[in-house]
Amino acid sequence: MSQVSVSERAAAAGEVPVTRAPYFVRRKKGITPRSIAVLVFLTICALFFCVPLYVVVVTSFKTMDQIREGAIFTLPHIWTLEAWDHAWNHACSGIKCDGLKVGFWNSVSILFPSLILSISLAMVTGFALALWNVRWAGGFLFLLFICAFVPFQIIMYPLIVMTTTTKIYGTLWAVAVIHAVLAMPVLTLIFRNYYKDIPTEIMSAAMMDSGSFWRIFFEIIVPMSGNILIVVLILQITNIWNDYLIGVTFGGLTGQPMTVNLANLITISTGTTNYAHNMAAALLTAIPPLVVYFLVGKLFVQGVTAGAIKG
């Protein structure tokens, strides 16, 4: 290809006008074979990651008749929203057939208090541990570290008894509070690690300017926690929303989150299983965290990259 033709073509195509022909003819380097191999591999992996979601989505739009044919990867012959409607409005849990929407609102009302509780508690604690001089901070930190690793099972029964004696067992509050308690050590460590990286000079300046714990916290530290808040928010939202064990253990009468409803629905051991209903229900349960991910997932990676999570 001659120099002239390059510029002619560019001009003809109405691209940014090339004022001058290239000085040297250069072999146009396309995409290298290695890039292609990598992209192919990544695409295959992406497909693998998408398979379950694909199956769930596709199935939720199918009719039972088609599902019985067995081919799980085919697209629906007839797209129907019946399953979604059923799952949301009519699915039964016991003799109440109000659908998942009940559990959905339960989940929402669990989510917000426990988010607020767990994050505010962890922020304050992390702040105090990271940036203030507390003699026993080291010991406490170590204790928190151990607690972060404690399997839930070992404290489950005592927690049940504690919530029952405080009369919150079986309410949304119990679930919310237990979430907050269980998340406290890990979140505190995350916040503490993050705050540790705030330049000590800023803290020194604030100490000289104000010296008030809460003023510094609210005016200086909280506004600086953007990155980490996003990361923690995403982690906590997905954790709390997807939790099953705590919901089923502490939710009791009225405090059952959506996942428990879902489990009721899909693990019933009698009756014909309506897979479309199940999958629609599963999707409905998964939508909120998925939305959060797709909206702010980028920030999540950014936050992690900014050092939000480390040993």
Place this chain on the structure above:
Amino acid sequence: MPAVSFEHIVKRYGTVTVLDDLNLAIEDGDFLVLLGPSGCGKTTLLNLLAGLLEVSDGRIMIGERDVTELDPKDRGLAMVFQSYALYPTKTVRGNLKFGLAASKLPAEEVERRIAWVAKMLQIEPLLDRKPAQLSGGQRQRVAIGRAIIKKVDVFLFDEPLSNLDAKLRTEMRLEIKKLHDELKSTVVYVTHDQIEAMTMATKIAVMDGGVIQQFGTPDEVYEQPANLFVAGFIGAPAMNMRSATLAVKGSKVAAVFQSGARLDVSDYPFQAPAKDGLPVVIGMRPEHFTLGEAASDGTAQFSPPVLSAERTGSDATLYLTFEDEMLALRVAPDLAAGLRVGSTVPVQFQAGKANLFDAQTGRRI
């Protein structure tokens, strides 16, 4: 404008003692520069004064007040930090305002002060920007503003210019000096940059290893370094040091180098009578040499070979080999240009400008 004094200060981190029985007192309106190499304890000392660290022992007085046990905000001082330490999420105005957080002033007074500071530091157009939108020099100004807005009498600066480029550093240096003149406040200023120390201080405390090596005016420190450390630390290119022995003959005192070369140091203001045979170290500043032959009195004469020459723009440094070691000379650039490596040049030293140190103790004699 109170005096500040440190009395028997001890500071330990765990088992490491960083400062041990340090005493230092400065007067009203002094501009004290704490100068020393990295890790010598400058920041530690400053933070003790600010109350950001607690002393392990000792007492800190500001004016008549014992502030050792007070919270930082109650000590009546303001501080400017190396990395500015501006609150990144607040605007310039917010930063200034927060500087007054502890003082509970009425809103108008706060506004008045902001206006005053902004005017004085010429940052009025920046008041609504965030620190990230400022240049280095502007940030530095805001940081200073946040300190002076408190109208306290003691200002602390911890290497406030080290993040700036050379040009800005020169400008800000002048400005801080001007401010000090205007506000007539007491300043404690930490740096490891000797140019800063020399140009700004009214008093310099040279520190090393947690110990104050010399405390005096800039000229004293430059011209009469109290010991080898100070002598070597201050001046660029560094002072040339050579071992020698004193040879006293009546009122004549000469320093005999290892090679046998002699330098007449009779004019040197010995603090105690010179002892014959005392091993000494002679310090010679690069700018006290002159090239060329001249038989005038009181100047020593050598002809060492040229090692290399460095032209640095406005002047040049010539490196010669003398007594097997490198000798640095400040010369005019045009003089340096003519010299070839390996050739020898005649060099004179103004013996009156020599510095003599006891080789054992390192102290000035």
Place this chain on the structure above:
Amino acid sequence: MPAVSFEHIVKRYGTVTVLDDLNLAIEDGDFLVLLGPSGCGKTTLLNLLAGLLEVSDGRIMIGERDVTELDPKDRGLAMVFQSYALYPTKTVRGNLKFGLAASKLPAEEVERRIAWVAKMLQIEPLLDRKPAQLSGGQRQRVAIGRAIIKKVDVFLFDEPLSNLDAKLRTEMRLEIKKLHDELKSTVVYVTHDQIEAMTMATKIAVMDGGVIQQFGTPDEVYEQPANLFVAGFIGAPAMNMRSATLAVKGSKVAAVFQSGARLDVSDYPFQAPAKDGLPVVIGMRPEHFTLGEAASDGTAQFSPPVLSAERTGSDATLYLTFEDEMLALRVAPDLAAGLRVGSTVPVQFQAGKANLFDAQTGRRI
């Protein structure tokens, strides 16, 4: 020791053109310093030469070879990075060895070279340490070692000293120069520090905004800056710049300042005949002033008021107010000491050392 030449280099990042039609050729054994402010494209140019970036257009020659399309490892050059880029998980020996990874040398030869490099750079005792266990200067040495072990003819340095403290910087500067003398290799060296540039280079290319502003020897660049940018960029304290208009009267040429003061510049080596009424900028280096009255020819005389004086140890900078702006002068420290702020001093300028620039184009005239 081949020559290196850049021919019509264009480099775009996306739609941003960083270098546009840049040409530069240096000769065997040259020590080229690329000097310029941050972001001017120095690193880009170096990376293009190293092959770490691809040119958008143009050709790069090393000796007789067109290397534009070659892989970095095949270009026969070695590079020292600003942050050293030592492999932190390998010992010094491993780092050196890794530098030879591509060359597939027999093991003894590798050992021989390691020994040679270690000896030359005096890092023998460090061979089994990890980079983390080394001091800054030692790391720098290892980084250089990893480059020279390849025995290539072209070395690239990207701000290799900017992470070191002043003292070490001076030492390493000398060492790199010595190495260059010994190895007789071609060096391309990037820095934004003019002292480095002035002291090390045989050729300096001053860059700004992706364009080479001046290419010449250090002396040329310092003494005959090609334009206002170069003039302002090189020298500390910076060259004093003042606007003026030329007044030509026969063979006499004078520059008339805005205040009416005149400077006789008849001796100035005009590149083209001076035009009457041409607006110019006059650049005066701080060291070309002298204090005191003297009616000798060719010197201009002013008596501006003193703004402030800064003693920096070996010399002093005097700041005067002249033409409403600050004028910096280099003076001897003892002279500066006697001056009071606000008093006026008589000042002379050696008109022969003036630099004249066309005020419109910024070019030297």
Place this chain on the structure above:
Amino acid sequence: TDLIIYHNWSSGPEVAALNVLKDGLEAKGHTWTDIAIPHNTGSNVNLMNLVTGGTPPNVFLESSPGVYRDLAGLGLARPLTEFFTEQGILEQYPSSVVSSITVDGEIMKIPTAIHIDGMAYYNMEVAEAAGVDPAAWDSLDAMFADFQKIRDAGYIPLAIGGQQWQVGYLVHALAAATGGPEFYNAVYGGEPDPSVLDSAEMRTLLETLRRFQQEADEGSANREWNVTTNMVITGQALMQIHGDWMKGEWSAAGKTAGTDFGCIQIPGAKAVPVTVDSWGILGGQSEEVDAAELDFAAVVADPQVQADFASAKGSTPTRLDAPSEVLDACSVEVLRILEDADHQVPNPHSTVDADWQNSIWDVVFNFWSDPSMSVDDAIAQIQENYETILG
């Protein structure tokens, strides 16, 4: 009065049956508040949490005697002996029902429905097509002998699901069928007898189980019970051997007992285990609540409700005097079987220690899932479990 009803029923037929009770309760002027707990989530722990948490339900579907003992320990038990004797209902219950609602000599539960845990339900169409008559089998051997014929005809002879509880139920049904009441009670009674754990009966039981496992089709692993049932309903398989609650599925699919499907007890069974779905009520309540709770008991025990409930859920009424016109062919068969008091044993859930019962499930499910596990291994494990749990 508001009653909180705790249960773990959620399938269509179960819910329909609950609605029968609900209607009855509401007819007496009470309201029904529902708490449904999913299966497989350790529902009785949850119940005790509610109780200790101070928010106990008034009525709970619970068979395990341990729960009633714990409630008694908390002073929250509500014995019903008096209530039942006054009303003279006890005589109307088959003996296995009475024994299963009795805890430590007191009647604690209200029985609602009977199921036989081991019945074979077969698809009559398939039987015809394959040319076999399940009703004619008089022993398991006779049954297995026909399997090849069924396969040849293109059907799976026996649909079996692969979940722990399905295998567990099959085991105790087989224990009763092959071992007889004495053996059964020695294993699943209130006081298990270790000597039978390594007996000929036990060996027969395990060998039979192995036989069943080998007859299972490829997809049986993990297969849910309802899916398994549907294999029979849709005619892929001839029959399923499990609790007779599968009748609910048949009815839901619109099939009729006796014409579309047939039901028999396990061929040659020496006894059948009977599940009695029963409710407990909470003691220590105010008089008003107590009265409402007893109203609930009365509703459940009402013969007409019993009949309606049974037809909805696919179970058999607990009362022998329930109106028989609503009974289908299978219920009739069940009642026929239950006429013989010596031919029935209670479901382990209502008699035996949960830990022990669960440990048997673990072992037999392992035995089922691992074809290389020998009968001796299984027996050794059961014995060991006995030592650690009850020894």
Place this chain on the structure above:
Amino acid sequence: MRWSRIAPQLALTPALAITAVAFVGSIGWTIYLSFTRSRRLPEYGIDWSEWGRQYDRLFRDAGWEISLRNLIVLGLGSALAIVFGFILAAMIDKEKRGESFFRTVFLYPLAVSLIVTGAAWRWILNPTLGAQSFLRSLGWEVDFNWLAQGDTAMYAIILASVWQSAGFYMALMLAGLKGINTEIWSAAKLDGVPLWRVYIEIIIPMMKFTFITCAILLSLGVIKAYDVVVAMTNGGPGQSTWVPAYFTINALSAKSNLGYASAAAVMMLVITLVVFIPLVALTVWQQRKREATR
């Protein structure tokens, strides 16, 4: 007096109280219970002649042994998630094209509860409905019936957990990779070192810290793994996919044996400590080293 000393301590009291009561106290309580014969409700008497009976039983329980073995298998298998995460991160990092797309795709499983996707996975692994029959219909004779056999069911669980967590490790690895000085890459390129050698000899050792962090998080996840087992196999076939967390909940609910469940929980804690104390010590040591060289 110095208010700055008191304020933070006050702010720490809630956290301290929670730690003391909900964690330390509860652990103590559970340990105590593990020595009793508590069944459905706690009994506080300890029979000192056989205080260790729950542990005795635990160590003889075949189910517990299986659980422990599975824990190791799951740990090793899930480690694939780290490897996989690293490979993905390395590829995404090198090949900038599509970075945000791939990142999102690999990360989304983290957002979805396994209770939800377990259903899909079970279905995909179902021999008659799922991938096996699909692939066979394409003419590939594959055996993909992992859930049916005890010896392969763990693979299915590993598959699901790798699927779920690989994206998370990828994100961490990506952060680690971005932290590597670009000059290191340039240096390696100039030195002409093959890419795989750069990764193995330089990059991976440099990311030690990230790997340790991942290992800690991973082992934490493995020890706590419960949802994935419930969703995929509910412990079956047989007890072949039991893990300690499942064992504990099973002992509490199905066996209604609080004392036994407590003993199992205590053993879980012991395992956690045994796994973590070295890992944590390693991290702390690394951190110290790193800070020392700064």
